[in-house]
Amino acid sequence: MESTREKQEVTLLEVLNRVINKGVVVSGDLVISIANVDLIYVGLRLVLASVESLGEGYWR
């Protein structure tokens, strides 16, 4: 069985991948691109422990 922490990690990766990589790009007045998502994923695992209240019922 996966632990809760692992499940959260998996889902957070899913969320980040979608909102950063897959969300629709429209030409806004400000154009921001986040270059290296893979690096974010790796860094994410290091700080996950410090991210606490991300809301119940949110994790799938």
Add this chain to the structure above:
Amino acid sequence: MLYVYCIVNREGWPPEELVELKGVEGLEVYSGSIGHYGYLYSEIDKAGFTEDQIEELSQDIEWLTKNAAVHEQVIEFAQGSADVIPLRLFTIFLTEASICDMIKRENEKFAQIFSDIQGRREWGLKLFINTDHIAIHAKKHPDFIAMEKKMEESTSGATFFIKKRMEKQLEALKEKMSFDIADEIHQAVLEVAAAGKLNKLLSKQTTGSDKPMILNAVYLVDKGSEKEFKEKIDELIKKFVPSGVEFRFSGPWPNYNFCQL
């Protein structure tokens, strides 16, 4: 300045409970509309969101994870009562007038997307494989057995080279068998989905799993077919977990992967 979360199809829009919703940095979420479309946004402080500051925020993993989750929650809320085109994190406009200009400009493309995604939601499926498990099956493959036989019959001088070749052969067989399984599962899921897409496989370093990823797929599924879709996934789990396949199934998601302009 306006931070925009998503474009919505205006049928039944805007919902009344919007006040309950908090957006990025805990800000209020508002709805606006033009023509057939609505949008959800927060008013952000211009001084706190210069391009340099956004660049900095985008590297602050703690900020990013918190606000990416909020961005997603706002979009999921919208999806509760309408079809939604989710926008990327940090989509920022200076005025409502420039949002309206953008919507007018992209009007035809939005109409096409909304017609494609109407009444449908996205589901994700990632598959991982237990390589020890697949090795057991690969060793039963006729090609491998033939090599083993050759090895037994060989003189001691040739053993080293045959052994090397066997290792290579085993790796190739493991890979082929893994991707055959992934393909079989993907094809079976496509039968109950309106559309499917394959995303690139993620490295072990990225996934944090000790098992290699063999499928990274997303499916667009009619709300009316979701029961059938989940039954198909359950059926595949029963069939393939004993072969060492790990399923990571997620959803329903806003249609991030099926809304490209």
